[in-house]
Amino acid sequence: MVLWLLFASMMGAAILAVLWPLSRPLAAGGPSTGEKSFVKDQIREIERDVARGFLSPADKDVAIAEVGRRFLRTVAGGPAKSPAQGELALRRRRAASAVALSMIPLVSLAFYSLRGSPHLPAAPLSGRLSDSAQMDLQQAVARIEAHLANAPDDGRGWTILAPIYVRMGRVDDAVKAYSASLRLEGDNAARRADLGEAQVLNSGGLVTADALENFKAALAQEPRLAKARYYVALAAEQDGRVDEALRLFRALRGDAGKDEPWVPTVDTHIARLARNAPADAIARLPDAERNEAIRGMVAGLAARLEAEGGRIDEWVRLVRSQIVLGARAEALSALSKARDRFKDDKAALAELEPLAEALSRPSGEQKP
């Protein structure tokens, strides 16, 4: 509320700054102050030069006459002032005020609404550090680090430090700290999962083989541990095992309590996977239906390429699919069309070559 009041007052000041000159009474006509003062300055300068001895008194009058001529030329060359009063001037001023009054709020609010976040509070350093402790976190970390340098077997120290490292963005150190904590404080599911998570962060979000091993070890001890299950599902997604990932995420979502903070993230994954999984849905159909569906897709691709042309890799995919489906005649016809279409493109023709070879072999080898 305070923020919006301040916005309003800033905007008000801006509008007033523009309206003020529009509402002022006019000065009398004639050459503007700038031009007049320029002439005065020039004459004063000539007099100063005479006093200094740079200019002879005889030249003085000539110089002043020259200044006068220039001034007359300036005034004569300038356009005549339009009348300050009168219907036209008044209408012009009203239009200008309307421009200022409408444009300033419209433009500023429109652009502010693009990226502004009026609801977000500031997060300065002083606010982020807890006031009661009044402790410089960096100093505390440095103190624990110094202690651990002397007593590297103090597992408790590593356990405290590890999550702080993660928050400070020092994930490399976090992995080391979690490993030490695991080694010194004993193996348990939560520590395994934390270590795995740090490894994932350290590899830029990729679930590496090491990390996956840790998550699996965690699940072996505690099969319902949400963090480990999430990353195992993520690993499946990153490996392209869409169906499995979708199943794991859905199972995780099903077991979630109402206000677990990670639920929206899991929902995002499910939504994305479900969108990208038609191929997967086809794979689950019974054999006959599946072949029918695949034939339908291939026929669709063929029709599209026929009509629109398409890229070489699409043609290659079409011919290959038809070979796999056992539709030899159609494959040959598609191949010749593709060759015709790309007859000027050597690279494309080279890509078609292996397909032609496959088709020239006896039909027995082409079964899927």
Added chain:
Amino acid sequence: MIVELGHFALTLALALSLVQFILPLWGALANDEPLMNVAGPAALGTFAAVAFAFLALVHAYVTSDFSVLNVVENSHTLKPTLYKISGVWGNHEGSMLLWVFILALFAALVATARHTLPLRLRALTLSVQALIAAAFLLFLLVSSNPFTRVNPAPFEGQDLNPILQDIGLAIHPPLLYIGYVGISISFSFAAAALIEGRIDALWARAVRPWTLTAWVFLTLGIAMGSYWAYYELGWGGWWFWDPVENASFMPWLAATALLHSTVVMEKRDALKVWTILLAIVGFSLSLLGTFLVRSGVLTSVHTFATDPARGAFILGILVFFIGGAFALFAWRAPLLRHGGLFAPVSREGALVLNNLFLATACATVFIGTLYPLALESLTGEKISVGAPYFEATFLPIMLPLLFLIPIGQTLAWKRGELLGAAQRLMGAFALAIAAGLAVIAITEGGPVLAIVSIGLGFFIIFGAVSDTITRCWPKGAQLGVVWRRAVGLPRSAWGTTLAHAGVGVVVIGIAASAWSTEDITLVKPGGRVQVGPYSLRLDGVFPRAFGNYREEVARFMVSHHGRDIGALEASKRLYTTRGMPTTEAGIMTIGLGQLYVSLGDNEADGAIGLRAYWKPYVTLIWLGSIIMAAGGLLSLTDRRIRVGVPRRRIHVAAVPAE
């Protein structure tokens, strides 16, 4: 809340600058005074809004407000406060905000300089300036918003590029930007003159201080950037003909030409169309520099983020303003009244020659900078145009220009006499030859070009001084008269002398680099290296930690003829947050020369690799630049009006149109 207020102020600035563009332009075209009067308050309002936004961002940096994405990406709680502040413009968004801030600052200064400018010229100039500001504000708000927030706020920031964590960042960009953006005012004045369709000595007088200000800051900014690269990059060089350097050098050449042609215009009412063209070209080159540096076309420490959308946006701004200005020029310039004629051998003739040389030099730099880029984008072929090209093309143009400086300065206005000028310069020339001979004697020879250049440098200095002396010292005058004349000499004349002498000093500093010595070697603790006349002994290598970095320091003892003269430290730093190493060169200034040590890799047996240089008189390069800038400042304090004194016999030539 302050951050959001800053963001809103920026949008308000966009709205105000649009009003500042539309209403005064309309007012000038309809010749309606109240509408033209809107320009001033609107410019001040825009400046207040941009200044508030800028301070809001500075506040976010100083308090480490990590709810602002820009702060998270470029700051760290452990960074010293000075670098927290300078880090505001050590990134793309913040530097563009600084750009707009200076743009608005110049507009506000023009708005407050009410009594020196005719109303119409002021209204039109501010209108054009507002259009530039609006374009850049739009760019900021749409594609480079510095006030984007993050929620939840991260605990720690990603730190600033370590190369930028230096006092240089606090000085170099603001200086350079004042120069770069300052040329925009000359551009706006030129566009205003074209729209208005008239241009006179008053215009030249109005433009002169702005061009001079921009030139002074550009000179200092380039010199500072050169010195920063020299000590931070550890390569021992101070100019690399790098495209980023050229991007700032081209506007400097254009601004230098503009400065000189404005003098002709103010004094003689001539060279009008050319001056207008130079103002347009100068700002076009500074826009081009912004595009090259900020779009990611070039990769350097100045390129903070490569984002094609941003590059395209700046290219759009570039095409709009340069294209628009040249179209306006082609349409309106023929309507301008041409100025007076003059004899080829005269001060103004010499200044035309100066302009020709500077424009040609600028063109060679332009080609050397853009040709490789154009070639790469068209054919994909990468070529490198480096020092050899510029030495072969730029130097042959610059050397005659430098030789002409004292001669032009000695020639009289309107009708000079070459023989008289030569006679007056005989003393300076003889002294310069003597200096060259002395150099040969002391150094027992050296590259011919270097010796000639040193003589040239002295010729420029002595020539500048001798011109001043002849002007204050009429033959047989008493000392009192000389003193009176010296005091009475306009400050701009003293400024000219100082600035030209500064050029001579720079030339000497550059020429002296022919005598620098270099050694690349391995040295163990206790070992010695000899560079030039100095001997370095490695006393030891030790680690040190400070704030957000750790460093390995090598300490040397420097001795001269067996006598220790001081310790020198060079180091290699590792900035922990970004895991980035930097090299800090160890520099010891001895007299006007510098001993420069940069560390290389460590060897297994405890030896360290190092490059050691002895660079005699190298500091003259930067001292000379500072002298040049000081000359400009001195000239700036001179608000004198130049009135050509018409003599009856050449009266017709002075005012041909009547």
